[in-house]
Amino acid sequence: MIEIKNLQKHFGDKQILRGVNLNIKEGEVTTIIGGSGTGKSTLIKCIIRLLEPDGGNIIVNGYDITHIKSQMALANLRRKFGYLFQEGALFDSLTVGENVVFGLKYLTDIPKADYAKIAKEKLALVGLKDIEHLKPSELSGGMKKRVSLARVLATNPKVILYDEPTSGLDPIMSQIINELVLDLKHKLGVTSIVITHDMKSAFEISDTLVMLYNGIVELAAPAEKFKKTKNPYAKQFIDGSSKGPIQMQIRN
Ligand SMILES: Nc1ncnc2c1ncn2[C@@H]1O[C@H](COP(=O)(O)OP(=O)(O)OP(=O)(O)O)[C@@H](O)[C@H]1O
Ligand SMILES: [Mg+2]
Numbered sequence: 001m002i003e004i005k006n007l008q009k010h011f012g013d014k015q016i017l018r019g020v021n022l023n024i025k026e027g028e029v030t031t032i033i034g035g036s037g038t039g040k041s042t043l044i045k046c047i048i049r050l051l052e053p054d055g056g057n058i059i060v061n062g063y064d065i066t067h068i069k070s071q072m073a074l075a076n077l078r079r080k081f082g083y084l085f086q087e088g089a090l091f092d093s094l095t096v097g098e099n100v101v102f103g104l105k106y107l108t109d110i111p112k113a114d115y116a117k118i119a120k121e122k123l124a125l126v127g128l129k130d131i132e133h134l135k136p137s138e139l140s141g142g143m144k145k146r147v148s149l150a151r152v153l154a155t156n157p158k159v160i161l162y163d164e165p166t167s168g169l170d171p172i173m174s175q176i177i178n179e180l181v182l183d184l185k186h187k188l189g190v191t192s193i194v195i196t197h198d199m200k201s202a203f204e205i206s207d208t209l210v211m212l213y214n215g216i217v218e219l220a221a222p223a224e225k226f227k228k229t230k231n232p233y234a235k236q237f238i239d240g241s242s243k244g245p246i247q248m249q250i251r252n
Pocket of ligand 2: 040041042086163
């Protein structure tokens with residue numbers, strides 16, 4: 001469904017993606033892991049063209065979206081996708097309810113009369129109730145994250161890109177979100193790309209795991225195979241060991 005071929009992206013003189021190759025299958029959960037700063041968020045921002053790649057191609061349903069420029073084509077692309085920002089990206093000046101339904105006006109033709117019901121429904125899916133009138137500043141970090149997820153779900157996207165959906169959530173809430181990802185897959189056939197540092201979640205929800213290292217895909221494999229890998233980079237990451245080929249990088 002999504003083919004990523006030799007994808008490259010640099011910022012200034014730093015080459016972040018050096019030729020990423022990856023196939024995302026429809027209806028599956030693909031999880032991307034890798035050290036902080038390896039380019040995971042950069043990669044998924046390229047997929048919905050929040051960033052334009054420098055080289056390579058991204059093909060979505062047979063259509064090359066790598067360099068599309070027209071606002072209409074970009075809007076069509078984004079209509080298919082839901083994107084959970086790593087930072088949540090709620091609008092501080094809007095209430096929770098307004099945040100959740102924000103995309104409906106632009107991305108769907110759902111009548112406005114249904115917005116309140118949809119806000120309630122999607123908030124319930126992420127374990128929140130009766131908070132529509134609050135402002136984001138009145139919420140805890142974990143609640144903000146879940147409101148952001150409710151906003152993603154509001155437009156019923158067929159593909160969801162989750163940038164660290166469970167970071168900052170307690171273990172029970174993390175589990176509820178994991179189950180939600182699986183539920184969307186099983187009941188609605190949603191295709192998911194999930195970035196996470198939580199290896200337990202990763203093995204629980206993924207069909208395929210992908211490890212990014214040094215700007216390329218170091219290993220992509222079905223979850224069961226990935227778990228047993230002998231690849232020293234992936235193994236060190238799974239074990240969470242400070243000893244191995246991956247060393248701490250200190251930036252200047
Ligand atoms: N818009 C930008 N301008 C300049 N540099 C950027 C930009 N976005 C990301 N970078 C740099 O690209 C590198 C990869 O960033 P990215 O956010 O993709 O990492 P990540 O793998 O998502 O990390 P984390 O796990 O910490 O979220 C980092 O060194 C970051 O400083
Ligand atoms: Mg990131």
